[in-house]
Amino acid sequence: MSIQQPVLELKNVDIGYNDALVNNVIARVLPGEIIAVLGPSGIGKTTLIRTIAGLVEPLQGEVTLQTNKKGGLGYIPQRLGLVRHASVRHNVNLGAKASIGFSKTMFEERRNRVEEAVKALGIEDKLKEPVRRLSGGQLRRVATARALAQRPQLLLADEFLSELDHQNVEVVIEAVQQLLKDGTSIIMVEHHIENVQLFATRIWIIKDNQLHDYSLKEWEQSLEEEE
């Protein structure tokens, strides 16, 4: 049996801006895992995601990304990071651009990826629409489509299911299944327990400046015990 290489490894990492919010994080993420990061507001969930994305330097320790292809890391921040004055097509195409290099067939390949992604998210009729005209739920679909077109090995998503009604959550989760089939791992910050149960395979809880790593089963058991 071959041992799976982790896509992400955190070794004794201290996370924060000036003072550490989370100390001595030791964790690894294997291909295909879906990790939900839980904890109260201001505890350091977003900072953890930003540190993994390379946007914040860790105060101490080592963050090793083993994404070995172009555009291997996908990111959906809380504010979604969409180009508001550009069209839906332009925004989704950014994801494809990040992962497809210059080649003879790149334009066709990008177009195919964009079309597949918007179809999966049900926004194919909005392709030419400027992003600024879309509703909150539609914006989240566009950000997800961008990640889908990118096909990253590790996707970092900060509350990308929030503000979505139940029906939209199902559409987004169904679309993301395609990424999971390709072996993408996901680390997502999430507040809604029902979304976590629907989707996650492992749980990271930040509590008392420490990151606690649970399997979904262990976490559900702890919830039952608390009740």
Add this chain to the structure above:
Amino acid sequence: MRGGWIIAVLSLLLLAWFVLNDLVDDWGRLEGGMDNLVIFVEESMWPPNWSVLEAQSYPVCENDIELFCSVGYLGMMETIKIAFVSTMLGFIGALCLSSLAARNLVPLYVALPFRFILAATRSLPSLIWAILFVIVIGFGPLAGVLAMTFYTIGYLGKLQYETYEGMPSDCLEVSRAMGLSHPSTVVSVVIPETGNHLLSQLMFMFEYNVRHGTVIGIVGAGGIGYYITTYLKFLQYDKVLALLIIIFLVVVVIDLLSLMIRSFVTDEGDVRRPTWLKGMIKLWKKRGSSSDAE
């Protein structure tokens, strides 16, 4: 708090007054100044001499429409051409340099040298650039184009990198995390996101260059300024006034054009599509559909 502001503004005004008083050694000069101006305008400038819109005696006009051979038309067209080409070249040059000078796009050690380059190009006024290029390549519109291009790069470059630095950080962070290259980020994220501001700055610069075309013409760098200098030398102020009115009208038209162009870029920003333009578009669509039906 409001009282504090009022005191601060009043103190600044008082300081300005003291500085002005220090600069002016003889206030008596203001006496009768207005009368001098009225006499000068009435006797030398008014009414404007519209012969500047008649064909010149030499070279012989071969065009059916006399206006196209006039000093006013030829000079203005040359100024507009110089302004257009130099604005375009300057805009492209500024785009390349400003993206390397914005602190949120590149590290400080890259941004600083490019900021110095832009500051250096901007610190020489276009008139000095024009003198330099007239010395290097001689009189004519090419010297004007080069002078204005250099000034435009410095001026627009600063406006552009300040616009980039004020844009929302989330889309830049996404492109950085996704691994998009610097040119890709600039072309696909920064320019589309700040497009309305860039367009507005471009139109402002074009208008500025048209107005400044008159100044650089004075040193022989082509355009309507050349004719203004000639008329000034021969004390034909009525003709100068006519040319200044033409420049004013062109500036107003550019302003309207800017309003129209920017209205196509955004539908929720600072510019709404003018009512007359909406009416024209409606009419044009109506005509299109009726001709299709026929």
